Amino acid sequence: MKKLLSGNEAIAYGAYHAGIRVAAAYPGTPSTEILENLARYKDIHAQWSTNEKVAFEVALGACYAGVRTLVSMKHVGLNVAADPFMAASVTGVRGGLVVVSADDPGIHSSQGEQDNRYYAIFAKVPMLEPSDSQEAYDMMPLAFEISERFDTPVMLRSTTRVSHAKTVVDINRERPSKLPEAVFRREMSKFVALPVNARRRQLLALQRMEKLAEYAESCSLNYIIRGSQELGIIASGIAFNYAREIFPEASFLKLGMSYPLPKKLIGCFAQEVKRLIVVEELEPFLEEQIKAMGLTVEGKSFVPRSGELSSGLLRTVAQKNGLLPLTENKPLALLADDLQNLPKRPPLLCPGCPHTGLFFILSSYGLRKGGADGSELGPVITGDIGCYTLAAYPCLSAMDTCACMGAGIGEALGMEKAGLKNKLVAVIGDSTFLHSGITSLLNAVYNKSSITVVVLDNRTTAMTGHQQHPGTGFTAQGEPAMAVDIVALAKSCGVANASEVSAFDIRALRMAVKEAINNPELVVLVVRGDCAAIARKKIEPMFVEQEKCVNCGVCLSLGCAALQKGNQKTQINAQLCNGCTLCQQLCSPQAIKPLHAQEGLNA
Amino acid sequence: MHSVNLLITGVGGQGVVLASDILAEVALVNGYDVKKTDTLGMAQRGGSVVTNLRIGEKLASPLIGEGETDILLAFEKLEAARWSPYLKQGSVSIVSNQVVPPLTVSLGKENYPSDDDIVRLLQGFGSEVIILDGPQLAWELGNSKVLNVLMLGALSTRLPFPFENWQKVIEERLPTKIVDINIKAFICGKEAILRKAT
Numbered sequence: 001m002k003k004l005l006s007g008n009e010a011i012a013y014g015a016y017h018a019g020i021r022v023a024a025a026y027p028g029t030p031s032t033e034i035l036e037n038l039a040r041y042k043d044i045h046a047q048w049s050t051n052e053k054v055a056f057e058v059a060l061g062a063c064y065a066g067v068r069t070l071v072s073m074k075h076v077g078l079n080v081a082a083d084p085f086m087a088a089s090v091t092g093v094r095g096g097l098v099v100v101s102a103d104d105p106g107i108h109s110s111q112g113e114q115d116n117r118y119y120a121i122f123a124k125v126p127m128l129e130p131s132d133s134q135e136a137y138d139m140m141p142l143a144f145e146i147s148e149r150f151d152t153p154v155m156l157r158s159t160t161r162v163s164h165a166k167t168v169v170d171i172n173r174e175r176p177s178k179l180p181e182a183v184f185r186r187e188m189s190k191f192v193a194l195p196v197n198a199r200r201r202q203l204l205a206l207q208r209m210e211k212l213a214e215y216a217e218s219c220s221l222n223y224i225i226r227g228s229q230e231l232g233i234i235a236s237g238i239a240f241n242y243a244r245e246i247f248p249e250a251s252f253l254k255l256g257m258s259y260p261l262p263k264k265l266i267g268c269f270a271q272e273v274k275r276l277i278v279v280e281e282l283e284p285f286l287e288e289q290i291k292a293m294g295l296t297v298e299g300k301s302f303v304p305r306s307g308e309l310s311s312g313l314l315r316t317v318a319q320k321n322g323l324l325p326l327t328e329n330k331p332l333a334l335l336a337d338d339l340q341n342l343p344k345r346p347p348l349l350c351p352g353c354p355h356t357g358l359f360f361i362l363s364s365y366g367l368r369k370g371g372a373d374g375s376e377l378g379p380v381i382t383g384d385i386g387c388y389t390l391a392a393y394p395c396l397s398a399m400d401t402c403a404c405m406g407a408g409i410g411e412a413l414g415m416e417k418a419g420l421k422n423k424l425v426a427v428i429g430d431s432t433f434l435h436s437g438i439t440s441l442l443n444a445v446y447n448k449s450s451i452t453v454v455v456l457d458n459r460t461t462a463m464t465g466h467q468q469h470p471g472t473g474f475t476a477q478g479e480p481a482m483a484v485d486i487v488a489l490a491k492s493c494g495v496a497n498a499s500e501v502s503a504f505d506i507r508a509l510r511m512a513v514k515e516a517i518n519n520p521e522l523v524v525l526v527v528r529g530d531c532a533a534i535a536r537k538k539i540e541p542m543f544v545e546q547e548k549c550v551n552c553g554v555c556l557s558l559g560c561a562a563l564q565k566g567n568q569k570t571q572i573n574a575q576l577c578n579g580c581t582l583c584q585q586l587c588s589p590q591a592i593k594p595l596h597a598q599e600g601l602n603a
Numbered sequence: 604m605h606s607v608n609l610l611i612t613g614v615g616g617q618g619v620v621l622a623s624d625i626l627a628e629v630a631l632v633n634g635y636d637v638k639k640t641d642t643l644g645m646a647q648r649g650g651s652v653v654t655n656l657r658i659g660e661k662l663a664s665p666l667i668g669e670g671e672t673d674i675l676l677a678f679e680k681l682e683a684a685r686w687s688p689y690l691k692q693g694s695v696s697i698v699s700n701q702v703v704p705p706l707t708v709s710l711g712k713e714n715y716p717s718d719d720d721i722v723r724l725l726q727g728f729g730s731e732v733i734i735l736d737g738p739q740l741a742w743e744l745g746n747s748k749v750l751n752v753l754m755l756g757a758l759s760t761r762l763p764f765p766f767e768n769w770q771k772v773i774e775e776r777l778p779t780k781i782v783d784i785n786i787k788a789f790i791c792g793k794e795a796i797l798r799k800a801t
Contacts, residue, residue, distance in 0.1 A: 161640055168636055329688070331728045332688050335724055338724055342684055342716060345649075561649045
């Protein structure tokens with residue numbers, strides 16, 4: 001059966017057909033759809049865990065119990081899960097354990113770019129890299145076999161263009177009808193990483209890598225495609241397909257298993273070709289190892305080391321490096337200025353977003369403006385990862401920091417303890433708070449902080465496409481579950497002043513923010529409102545009565561895409577408007593009304 | 604058909620991904636290799652979105668480089684202009700006559716390009732330009748949400764896939780209650796292009 005699947009769908013299919021019993025993940029672009037797809041199978045347990053570390057530990061437990069298990073996350077998610085990941089390398093596995101790391105070259109939707117292939121070296125685990133969905137599907141059973149045979153977690157490293165590109169897959173396997181039941185066999189010297197055990201297992205991990213390096217030489221995922229002897233290209237992952245596109249005549253060494261390297265195979269290939277290059281996205285991971293073998297190879301001398309690679313970019317740099325004849329894009333030279341003048345269109349908070357009101361208030365609160373030396377005079381707003389990071393853009397400009405998941409609370413505390421005189425507001429989403437905000441909040445209470453913590457509670461993991469979490473009342477597989485009460489949770493952490501306010505009531509919200517910021521004690525304010533992308537179409541849009549609009553522009557400073565400056569007065573795009581009424585509440589001449597009022601006017 | 608490189612562009616929320624999913628399925632049903640990649644994640648939130656879709660016998664890269672696009676299907680005029688450097692000499696651009704002003708334009712800080720500017724860019728990169736009154740046609744059909752399938756109907760005139768295969772995939776992909784209106788939209792988009800050609 002041939003199907004068009006994204007890399008993530010193919011990974012899910014492949015894992016299911018390889019007989020996994022448990023899968024765990026925390027959502028993160030570009031990895032999210034792996035678990036979303038696995039959650040549809042009712043004969044496995046697939047869960048959204050509270051964060052990547054927890055997901056990894058769940059997977060580790062399941063594999064210790066002897067069943068095949070998958071854990072998936074985005075590149076920076078593996079930083080969060082690095083502790084159990086390193087430990088899993090020491091203890092090894094029972095049932096196969098595959099760790100999917102989906103990297104985001106080009107930073108489409110992340111806080112940074114990192115090449116997680118180095119984690120394979122760091123943790124001493126083997127790594128497979130699919131180039132498209134078919135390979136992702138086909139590699140999965142092999143990944144589990146390697147894991148079980150060599151007693152190691154196996155890393156499957158994907159990237160945005162593998163995970164999110166749809167390509168044709170021949171689905172030619174089925175899930176085994178009989179799978180091993182979960183059994184725990186005690187083995188103290190393996191599963192209990194006491195120093196005495198860990199020292200011995202560290203040596204076993206090194207021996208394991210030697211055996212895996214031998215295995216890599218004959219592994220079917222590593223193969224040579226013989227073409228012209230003038231140029232030989234070593235490539236893995238998506239970079240292989242870009243290189244195939246640009247150099248159809250060249251010889252290739254395709255590395256589907258890219259750690260540990262098949263050094264003999266690489267040596268043979270190098271001897272067969274006159275010029276050897278490595279085409280890889282991000283860091284010179286392969287190149288440096290091949291150079292360390294004493295071979296002459298080019299790579300990052302002309303292929304960029306940061307940003308997303310593409311066939312077009314590879315063609316350009318290959319031309320500059322004399323690997324391809326130069327071509328000229330004449331229109332581009334002529335029209336460059338016209339292109340430069342086109343207005344940009346950065347992402348925005350959606351119309352009707354429950355975050356807009358809070359950030360509108362924060363952006364106008366008190367003295368939020370710079371001093372002569374560039375210092376901030378008003379409140380400093382520390383944030384982190386989520387749709388709400390978009391509030392950092394003008395015209396809201398109401399987020400001052402974003403480092404990583406959950407960082408805002410700790411940062412605000414650090415600024416306070418550094419002696420900063422500004423009021424401090426840490427802003428965090430509900431899913432992010434449950435991911436890594438709780439321990440930071442506890443730490444702030446313990447260390448006698450007086451910061452304000454705002455939890456933006458839209459009851460979903462919005463940016464990654466609306467996944468469930470412990471606050472939503474449902475599991476990944478759609479079962480009803482307990483929904484955590486964030487106010488009660490904050491109180492149990494010792495926060496005396498914890499309360500909830502509606503995200504869409506500007507007056508109440510402004511009062512609550514003012515009280516919280518001026519309170520000499522730590523305050524947790526939960527701003528509650530459903531995500532607009534879920535609540536959409538339920539509510540009536542608004543319109544601007546043109547005769548009454550005085551063009552003051554206050555509503556426009558919400559930064560809402562539905563509010564558009566027409567030729568003279570402001571207008572509301574009824575298709576985009578979600579009827580959240582924030583602009584109506586701000587409009588002092590009362591020119592903004594629900595659409596049915598207009599129909600009344602026309603009648 | 605040797606191979607066709609398509610870019611489908613628009614603004615997050617306009618249905619670019621669904622339209623490209625349908626097109627990719629139709630190409631698969633017709634026995635071609637397909638590679639497609641979309642803008643997902645944060646950039647989707649009202650931002651500029653683009654889908655790269657390649658159809659052919661055997662393809663390697665899912666991405667299309669500058670000067671390599673055969674057909675540009677744009678759901679918004681500014682987003683048509685933005686991707687013009689990706690057009691090939693002799694390509695065609697089918698553009699919905701739709702303006703979604705970016706925030707900076709709404710706030711009066713930047714100017715939205717004129718129709719002449721947009722057409723000059725597309726033609727400058729060697730493309731035939733067809734502007735289709737998509738929003739008006741969708742409004743006449745009584746449902747603005749069908750614009751994406753209407754645009755697919757327009758596109759279908761440039762691809763060698765029989766109507767039955769489009770119909771089959773639309774029926775599979777969309778909820779039953781909106782299939783009929785979308786088939787109507789598809790035919791409407793197709794006829795609108797054919798009218799322009801005569």
